[in-house]
Amino acid sequence: ETGVTQSPTHLIKTRGQQVTLRCSSQSGHNTVSWYQQALGQGPQFIFQYYREEENGRGNFPPRFSGLQFPNYSSELNVNALELDDSALYLCASSSPLTSGSSYNEQFFGPGTRLTVL
Amino acid sequence: AQKVTQAQTEISVVEKEDVTLDCVYETRDTTYYLFWYKQPPSGELVFLIRRNSFDEQNEISGRYSWNFQKSTSSFNFTITASQVVDSAVYFCALSEARSNFGNEKLTFGTGTRLTIIP
Numbered sequence: 001e002t003g004v005t006q007s008p009t010h011l012i013k014t015r016g017q018q019v020t021l022r023c024s025s026q027s028g029h030n031t032v033s034w035y036q037q038a039l040g041q042g043p044q045f046i047f048q049y050y051r052e053e054e055n056g057r058g059n060f061p062p063r064f065s066g067l068q069f070p071n072y073s074s075e076l077n078v079n080a081l082e083l084d085d086s087a088l089y090l091c092a093s094s095s096p097l098t099s100g101s102s103y104n105e106q107f108f109g110p111g112t113r114l115t116v117l
Numbered sequence: 118a119q120k121v122t123q124a125q126t127e128i129s130v131v132e133k134e135d136v137t138l139d140c141v142y143e144t145r146d147t148t149y150y151l152f153w154y155k156q157p158p159s160g161e162l163v164f165l166i167r168r169n170s171f172d173e174q175n176e177i178s179g180r181y182s183w184n185f186q187k188s189t190s191s192f193n194f195t196i197t198a199s200q201v202v203d204s205a206v207y208f209c210a211l212s213e214a215r216s217n218f219g220n221e222k223l224t225f226g227t228g229t230r231l232t233i234i235p
Contacts, residue, residue, distance in 0.1 A: 033222065042121075042208050042225030043162070056222055088160055106223065108154075108162040 003027065004093050004109035012115045013081050021076040021112045025093030031055070032074040033106060034066060037088040049074055078114075086116045119144045121211050123226035130199055131234050138194045138229045140209030146170075151185065151192045152210040152223065162208070168192065170214070196231075204233045 003026035013019050025032050031050045035043035045058035049068035063079040072093070078085055092106035120143040130136045142151065153165040166176065168185050176183050180200075184193045196203055210223040 035223075040227075042210075042227050043223070045222040045224070048222060058222065090160075090162065092162075105164055105167065107164070110159060110161045113160070 004091065004107050006089075006091055006109040006112050008112060009110070010113045010115075012117065014117050015081055015083060017081050017116075018077065018079045019081060019114060021078075021089050021091075021114070023074045023076070023091035023093075023109060025072045025074070025091075026095075026107055029093035029095045029107070030072050031094045032068055032072065033092045033094075034074070034076050035090040035092065036060070037090060037111070038084075039087070043090055046076065081116045083116050086114060088113050119146075119149075119211050119213070119224040121209050121224055121226035123209055123229050125229045126227070127230045127232070129232040129234055132201060133198050135195060135197050136199055136231065138196075138207050138209075138231065140192045140194065140226060142190050142192065142209070142211045144211060144213070146213045148214040150212045150214055152212070153183065153192075153194050154208045154210060154225075156206045156208060156228070158205075165194075165207075199233045201233045201235050204231060206230045 005024045007022045033048040034046040036046055037043040046060050046064055047057040047066055048055045052068045065077045068074045088111045090108050090111045092108045094104045094106045122141045149170045151168045155163040155165055166183055173185050173187055180197045182195045206228045208225050208228045210225045212221050212223050
């Protein structure tokens, strides 16, 4: 296990509703990224938060928004849910870059499976 | 734009056979990272390997080996003497490398579902 936790595990919503997904990053990690994985597809980058600020965004509409808190946990909010939003939502956390390192691995949580009816 | 192609959607092999998963990538960056992840039925992505674009040495880790060929933009993954526990979906991924940050977004392929038949 990576130490990254997500809640809830599963969620069922209806079209037009709003949803909030939560992610607790691994201890010491200050960066959280969110990915959407539709059935049979690879994960797609939604956005990344670094020290409570958005630090890059993928090709997702504004109804996908996020927050990062001072303890570096994060939320993903989706408004006006559509059927195509049904997917596994993954968050990944990583630690700050340190002297001598050029890359820090992203550790993924188990995901939240969202079903929109 | 970055792109990762995994042409093999599903592969089935009998236990103890060797299997190679193909990955072809596209990027305009001169410096980038390549990855392989394993996704078991539980859904969590398990990191397997990261390779820097400047390091074309092949790597072996137990039954796993990786062949990185920059000339053909390929980063293939071979499992030797496959086991039932290797059954999973495997993703190849690509990331640009910005020297001041270090953990940029990952661009994933569509994955290869590997089934090992006992």
